[in-house]
Amino acid sequence: MKRLAWTTVAATALAAATPALATDVKLGVLNDQSGVYADLSGQGSVVAARMAVEDFDAEAKGINVEIISADHQNKPDIASNIARQWYDQDNVDVILDVPTSSTALAVADVTAEFNKIFINSGAATSDLTRANCQPTTIHWTYDTAALANGTGKAVTEAGGDTWFFLTADYAFGHALERDTTAVVEANGGEVLGSVAHPFPGTDFSSFLLQAQASGAKVIGLANAGADTVNSIKQAAEFGIVQAGQKLAGLLLFINNVHSLGAETAQGLQMTTAFYWDQNDGTREFSERFQAEVGAPPSMVQAGVYAGTLHYLKAVEAVGSNDSEAIVAKMKEMETDDALFGKGYIRKDGRVIHDMYLMEVKAPDESTGEWDLLKQVSTISGEDAFLPMEDGGCAFALAE
Numbered sequence: 001m002k003r004l005a006w007t008t009v010a011a012t013a014l015a016a017a018t019p020a021l022a023t024d025v026k027l028g029v030l031n032d033q034s035g036v037y038a039d040l041s042g043q044g045s046v047v048a049a050r051m052a053v054e055d056f057d058a059e060a061k062g063i064n065v066e067i068i069s070a071d072h073q074n075k076p077d078i079a080s081n082i083a084r085q086w087y088d089q090d091n092v093d094v095i096l097d098v099p100t101s102s103t104a105l106a107v108a109d110v111t112a113e114f115n116k117i118f119i120n121s122g123a124a125t126s127d128l129t130r131a132n133c134q135p136t137t138i139h140w141t142y143d144t145a146a147l148a149n150g151t152g153k154a155v156t157e158a159g160g161d162t163w164f165f166l167t168a169d170y171a172f173g174h175a176l177e178r179d180t181t182a183v184v185e186a187n188g189g190e191v192l193g194s195v196a197h198p199f200p201g202t203d204f205s206s207f208l209l210q211a212q213a214s215g216a217k218v219i220g221l222a223n224a225g226a227d228t229v230n231s232i233k234q235a236a237e238f239g240i241v242q243a244g245q246k247l248a249g250l251l252l253f254i255n256n257v258h259s260l261g262a263e264t265a266q267g268l269q270m271t272t273a274f275y276w277d278q279n280d281g282t283r284e285f286s287e288r289f290q291a292e293v294g295a296p297p298s299m300v301q302a303g304v305y306a307g308t309l310h311y312l313k314a315v316e317a318v319g320s321n322d323s324e325a326i327v328a329k330m331k332e333m334e335t336d337d338a339l340f341g342k343g344y345i346r347k348d349g350r351v352i353h354d355m356y357l358m359e360v361k362a363p364d365e366s367t368g369e370w371d372l373l374k375q376v377s378t379i380s381g382e383d384a385f386l387p388m389e390d391g392g393c394a395f396a397l398a399e
Contacts, residue, residue, distance in 0.1 A: 024064045025321050027308065028092040030082060030107065031122055033071035036200045036225040037099045039255040040298040041122045043069075045097045047292055048301045051285075052308035061316055068092070072103050074200070079103035080110050087114040093321050094119060094311060097304050101125035101172035108137045117323050119311060121303030124224070124251060125175040126386055129350040133393035136327060137349045141303030142273045144172070145386040147250050148180040150271025150357050150379055155218055155248045156187045163248075164216035165194035166207050166231060168223035173199070176222040176250055179386075192216045197223070204231045205238070212240055224251040229259050236264060253298045257360055257372045265360040265372075273355055274299040274339055275373055281338030296370050306337045307351075343381060348388050348396035352381035 029049055031041040046069045053065045068090070072079035079098065086092035087110070095111060098104045099122025111118040112134040119138045120128060126143040127133075156163075163184050167173040173196070181191050192214045195207045201223075208231070211219040219240070221231050228249055235247055249256075252270040276286035276296035285305070286296040297305070314329040315321060335343040335351060343353035358373040366372060388396060 022062050022064075023315060023319065023321055025066075025094070025312075025315055026090070026092045027065065027067045028083075028086045028090075028095045029067060029069040029097050029304070030072050030079060030086075030095050031069075031097040031099055032074050033069070035074050036227060037074065037122065039295075040225065040253045041097055041099045041300050041304075044289070044293045044295075044297065044301045045069075045121070045304040047289065048297060048305040049096055049308045051289065052305045053312065056309055056312045058312055063312065063315055065312075072098070072100070074100040074103060076102045076106040080106040083107045083110040084114075087111070087116050093117065093323065096120075096308060097122045097300065099123055099300060100170075101127070101175060102170050104128060105132055105171060108132065108134045112136050115323055117311070117327055119304075119307040121307055122300045124172050126179060126391070127171070127175055129346075129348040129388075129393055130386070130391040131393070133348050133391070133396065135349075135395055136323065138307065138327070138330060138345060138351065139349050140307040140351045141299055142271070142355065143350070143385065144176040144179040146273075146355050146379075146384040147176060147271050148183040149384050150355055151248055151250050151269055152180040152183040152220070153187055154269055154357055154376070155246065156184050156189045160218035160246055160248070161189040162216045163189060163191045163218045163220050164211045164214040165191070165220045165222050166204065166211055167194050167196045168199045168201075168227055169196035170199045172224065173222045177220070180220055180222065180250060194222075197227075199223070199227065200225075201227050202230065204234050208235055208238055208240060212238065212243070212245065216245065218246050218248050220248045220250055222250055225253075225256065228252060229256050232260060232264065232268075253300070254296060254370070254372065255298055258295070258370065262361060262363040262366050262372060266362045268360045269376065270358050270360070270373075271355055271379070272299050272358055272373075273353065274302040275356065275358060275375070277371065277373075278356075278375070285338060290370075302339045306335070306340050309337050310335050346388050346396070348391060348393040350385055350388070350391075352385060354381055355379040355384040
């Protein structure tokens with residue numbers, strides 16, 4: 001377990017400077033630091049959380065922040081055990097990031113048990129704000145419903161009206177297939193079948209051959225990270241796209257596109273909540289982040305930054321680390337930062353902000369190593385995310 005701490009301030013000096021706001025908070029960044037999602041979360045998310053603390057100027061406001069981090073290895077039992085130890089023994093106030101939907105659902109349950117706060121950026125499953133919602137969970141960056149309403153809808157409307165899914169065999173993959181199926185069918189399309197593959201996977205050949213044999217116009221990749229990269233590379237080896245079928249990468253990150261290269265990935269559409277080159281604010285942050293990490297931030301890492309910043313604003317407003325009061329204040333306050341712009345948090349914990357349909361540039365369109373995407377359209381938060389009344393979150397609908 002790795003630790004990162006700073007803002008050590010003498011108690012007397014702190015009391016003299018800001019006697020009413022002397023507050024200690026402890027943040028735990030829990031994610032994949034050694035596996036398929038390490039590049040899009042990992043230590044970069046720890047850096048993003050630290051940058052949020054520094055940009056908020058927490059020390060000057062009398063808020064002492066400590067950050068610890070751990071690798072959950074994409075395993076729900078390991079994630080829940082770490083979360084339990086952090087809350088029960090280590091006095092952690094909030095857990096951040098947590099990619100891999102099965103681990104996120106486990107951490108959400110433990111967090112609710114201890115009445116602490118969970119700000120998720122890394123996991124995709126919309127169940128975090130549906131049937132498995134918790135009053136203490138904030139789901140920040142994206143979810144499977146938004147991905148379906150972005151890439152799934154765009155590909156279907158463009159003529160891709162028959163689909164076959166390659167689905168990662170865990171909570172995320174099944175949620176993404178479910179939500180995309182609903183969007184495909186709502187837009188006049190048909191799902192011809194699906195096949196579940198182990199997570200993480202390495203050899204996708206048999207699954208791709210099943211997809212090819214289905215005759216579907218679109219092969220929907222309901223997976224992520226290295227699984228998606230390897231699926232696309234192996235599909236190219238089989239000549240699947242050249243034979244007339246289209247690949248739909250339902251969850252792609254800038255890191256994945258970079259791994260694939262523009263030559264292989266060109267023309268692929270993807271839905272994202274953040275891109276480093278969108279505006280002056282995203283470029284300024286990304287330049288600082290890349291100087292430290294070596295790559296621009298993924299939308300997951302951007303979400304960790306934005307979620308941490310909003311949490312600290314609520315801590316300042318409440319004047320303590322009381323979890324119940326802070327969650328209430330986070331939902332009361334408008335979200336507003338340089339990376340996501342303005343938005344709000346619904347009662348069910350879903351953060352509502354714009355999403356973006358992007359397309360991978362052709363090599364001759366790119367002006368640099370990370371100049372990989374161009375924006376196709378903006379999807380409003382209300383259109384991207386599942387309406388709360390359709391989600392089945394009991395506590396939110398009961399209010």
